Amino acid sequence: MKIVKANEVIDVSTLNILIYGEPGSGKTSLACTASNPLILDFDNGAHRSAFRKDTLIIDTWASIVNEAKEFYDIISRYDTIVMDTVDTCLDYIGVYIVSQDPKLAKNKLQFYGRLKDEFTNFINRLKTMKKDIIMVAHVKEKDEGDARIKRPAITGGSYDRVLQVADQVGYLYIENKNRVLNFDPNEFWIGKNSAGIPQQNIPNFVEDQTYMDSLIKKMRDKLCGDVIKQQEAIKTVSEYQSKVIKANSLEELNNIIQEIKGFSEAIKRQIWVKVQEAGNRLGADFDKTSKQFIAKPLQNEEKAKPDK
């Protein structure tokens, strides 16, 4: 087993995407354009999708638990697992865990704790098998002050867990007869856009049957790019911190200040911690007007010392 330490970069190998929207907006059809998908049909509604792919109808969580070997054998043959809908999947898990431990029905806190664990274990197992996951959900509206905000229809304490495990949360809607997918959060809907994907105008699925596959590849590339940027940032901070530690004159220190001027605030602030230490070590004050370190003026006693 390999431990990935907090400062190590994690490989973005699988993605977990939540897509929610009104009935008929094309959530399942969109998910079906992902690479080699398998629909886990918890709602018995996949037949409504015009572009339905291989489907496994699931009507109890016990069927997955009791036939785990066969279930994961099937899973292993696909690249993308579509949970349609994730809310019903969670309902089934809820029914199953209560059947195993009826006391949970009376203890909401313990119930959601167990539900969370069962759901997370399932997601992690799929991730270990290197599967991309698309969770499908309906939409509901929530009052927030004077505004109403659209959010995935996921009941109770599970809502937090689903949003937490999702890398991307996108709202799919129809505007002027066109399908639009938007991952950015705003005042109208909940979103999560780890990969920084711009608003998508979804093409006709007949014309582009691999649309979601391409989008997932873009997301993966963007997240990997993000990780590379982080590695570069760590390198820059480390190089400049060493440079500052080695600086032996105010001129050297002030040159470094000039060099880091254009860096991002995050990088600049980390280097600046060492710059301040170096300024103190070199007996200098920072002049806010010139934005340079200047030598501290001599103390009165020192000034008064007679020449020898």
Add this chain to the structure above:
Amino acid sequence: MLKINVTSLNNVSAYMKDEIEVGDLIERLTGEYKPTALMKIGESFHAVLESPYSYYDKAKSLYVCGGYEFTVSDVLHASKVIPQEAIYELSVDKIYSVNGHDILVTARVDAIYGRYIYENKTTFSTFSFDRYYDSMQWRYYLDMMDGERIYYNIFCMKEPLEDSRLVTLRSIERFYFKPYPSLADDIKSNLSDFITVIEDIGIKDRFECI
């Protein structure tokens, strides 16, 4: 120029969403910061994580800080989610111009490493992702630091029993947020709400600075 910290701006956001009453808002904006007992435990755990060696009690084989005790395994477990090379407790500020006002926004981030920001929180209640998602804090931190990601490490703790000072860790919840296109607009809107609120309540002078 007006001066305000991110925590207070988050309270303005909560007020605008009807999550807190005006009385609470005024108290939070103008009152002195009085941490609750649970917040003090969180601060102690925080301090231990930043400098474990300073708080290790050899005789007890526990970490002891602020009168509270934490087990070695809990502290080790929690330490693993924070990069050891990070810069801790960094003060940051940024001047925003909104509706003809210059506003100096200040903050103190828990840790920064590369372009990733780390924020450590303790909670004694059920974990709620929504609570953090809705917060203005991460939005300001990403904008002020030009950060790539902000990781939240939520340490879900168990309150000590009545006759004990031992606080234990139930679980760690971890997730991150990234900048998004309308982030700057959301910040601008929050600052605009802040100006309106302090003008309406008549406490603007408290936030004036040179």
